[in-house]
Every structure is written in C-alpha cells, then in structure tokens.
Amino acid sequence: MQRRSTVQKQIVFHAIDLLGHTTTDELIGYIRNHHQQVSLATIYRNLSILQEDGQIRKIHLESGDVFETVKPDHFHFVCNKCGKVSDISKKEYQTFLDEIHRKSHEEIEMISVSLYGICHSCKQKEEKKNEKVCL
Numbered sequence: 001m002q003r004r005s006t007v008q009k010q011i012v013f014h015a016i017d018l019l020g021h022t023t024t025d026e027l028i029g030y031i032r033n034h035h036q037q038v039s040l041a042t043i044y045r046n047l048s049i050l051q052e053d054g055q056i057r058k059i060h061l062e063s064g065d066v067f068e069t070v071k072p073d074h075f076h077f078v079c080n081k082c083g084k085v086s087d088i089s090k091k092e093y094q095t096f097l098d099e100i101h102r103k104s105h106e107e108i109e110m111i112s113v114s115l116y117g118i119c120h121s122c123k124q125k126e127e128k129k130n131e132k133v134c135l
C-alpha cells in the first residue's frame with residue numbers, strides 16, 4: 001500500500017514538474033491521459049500531501065490558481081494571450097527587494113509579484129501576422 005501511494009505521488013509530482021505551471025484542470029487532464037489507473041480522488045489527495053510536504057505550492061494569479069514544484073523564490077510573468085506562466089528570477093532585483101524590507105514599518109514575510117503582458121512567442125506570432133497583412 002505504502003509503495004502504491006508513493007508511486008502515485010511521484011506521478012502527480014512529475015506531471016507538475018513537466019507542465020511547469022499548471023491549473024488543476026490541466027493537471028487532471030494530463031494525468032488521466034497518461035495514467036488511466038490514477039483516480040480523481042487520488043490526484044486531489046496527492047496534491048494536498050505534496051503541498052503539506054512542501055514539494056509543490058499553489059500560486060494565486062489573477063488568471064487563476066496554478067501549481068508548481070517548489071523552486072527558489074521567483075516572480076511570475078503571465079501572458080494575457082496564451083495564459084502561459086513563466087518564472088522571473090528575483091536575483092537581479094535583490095537590492096530593490098532589500099530596500100522594501102528596509103523601508104517598511106511592517107514585518108514583510110513574503111513578497112509576491114506577478115507581471116502580466118504578452119509573452120515573447122505571442123509577440124512574434126503577432127508580428128508575423130502584421131507582416132503578412134502589409135504584403
């Protein structure tokens with residue numbers, strides 16, 4: 001039994017890892033496609049277990065909640081066109097973040113920043129379309 005539940009936990013974890021940032025629906029769709037034996041209840045149960053274990057986390061974005069595997073702290077960029085979520089390293093902005101901590105009278109426990117716009121590949125597609133229109 002122990003072994004079986006570990007395998008299922010791994011399936012859920014790897015699916016999230018592979019999909020990057022995934023909504024519950026996307027995740028369920030993916031797992032049901034590749035691992036028919038894993039039930040919906042099992043997926044939900046393992047999502048809670050993985051969160052309790054600190055292996056995955058749920059991020060709240062304006063476009064909806066997504067799961068990701070726990071990685072070093074980072075910001076998120078969300079594409080308004082295709083909905084793709086990508087990571088932006090916090091490293092380059094560390095001075096800015098330190099400044100916020102230093103100046104604030106409150107005790108900041110976490111800084112969550114999400115940026116919204118048009119991703120690189122959507123922008124390229126858009127440019128190509130415009131080129132064709134011009135010709």
Ligand SMILES: [Zn+2]
Binds near residue numbers: 118
């Ligand atoms: Zn996009």
Ligand SMILES: [Zn+2]
Binds near residue numbers: 068076
């Ligand atoms: Zn992320």
